[in-house]
Amino acid sequence: MIPAPIAVALDAPDLETAARWASLVTPHVSTVKIGLELYLRYGPDVIASVRGASGVQVFLDLKLHDIPNTVAGAARSVARLKPAILTVHAAGGAAMVRAAVEAAPAARIAAVTVLTSLSEADLERAGISGPPDDAVRRLAVLAVGAGAQALVCSPREVAAVRAEVGPDITLITPGVRPAGADTQDQARVATPERALADGADLLVIGRPITGSADPGAAAAGIAAALRKASPTAGRDM
Ligand SMILES: O=c1ccn([C@@H]2O[C@H](COP(=O)(O)O)[C@@H](O)[C@H]2O)c(=O)[nH]1
Secondary structure, three states: OOOOOEEEEEEOHHHHHHHHHHHHHHOOOEEEEEOOHHHHHHHHHHHHHHOOOOEEEEEEEEEEOOHHHHHHHHHHHHHOOOOOOOEEEEEHHHHHHHHHHOOOOOEEEEEEEOOOOOOOOHHHHOOOOOHHHHHHHHHHHHHHHHHHHHHHHHOHHHHHHHHOOOOEEEEEEEEEEEOOOOOOOOOEEHHHHHHHHHHHHHEEOOHHHHOOOOHHHHHHHHHHHHHHHHOOOOOOO
């Protein structure tokens, strides 16, 4: 069975929990995602712990955002850990995105457009007016022009971004919630089936899986629903 194109966000308070979640979900999903909570506590060791013997893809979600020289150094530092995907903020600018791409050539650099936790009202308060789609599309084009091979956007914008950047860019969508699930701190959300149908390549899902009493069963359930909705899903991720 092809693992589903899901990156499970291992936002755990400790390494043991993260490794347990990883071993429960890896039969069902293509990727596990390590974010700031684990990486800032444990550093590079966390990668080997969650990768385990499964060979699952590791997505390192550090959302680098600094001047180009500093981001190049940071990307070079983590490149030796061989993450499949490494995130930077597109808002850092074209030179910064390019610096990450050049410093970590073996990783797929994914540029975060507009965080999925931000609503149109939040953006307005930060001085960015108009629908989130506009800012997302602008940042997507900037990042791809600078060499980013992947983009992070919400499932609400994924169809518009796909139309803008074409078929060769990997589109990654957090802000995914099964129908009826609590949206928590996410503002721009859609269901896994919708995200996939609209053109996402990899769905980031954290708490709907890891907050369940049985993360393995939760991952298997979402993977089965995706397979039913789109039988060829996951061939590339
Ligand atoms: O715009 C973004 C970029 C990254 N994330 C990360 O994805 C997961 C989502 O977790 P849930 O529990 O499914 O909400 C989390 O690790 C974020 O850091 C995002 O949500 N939005």
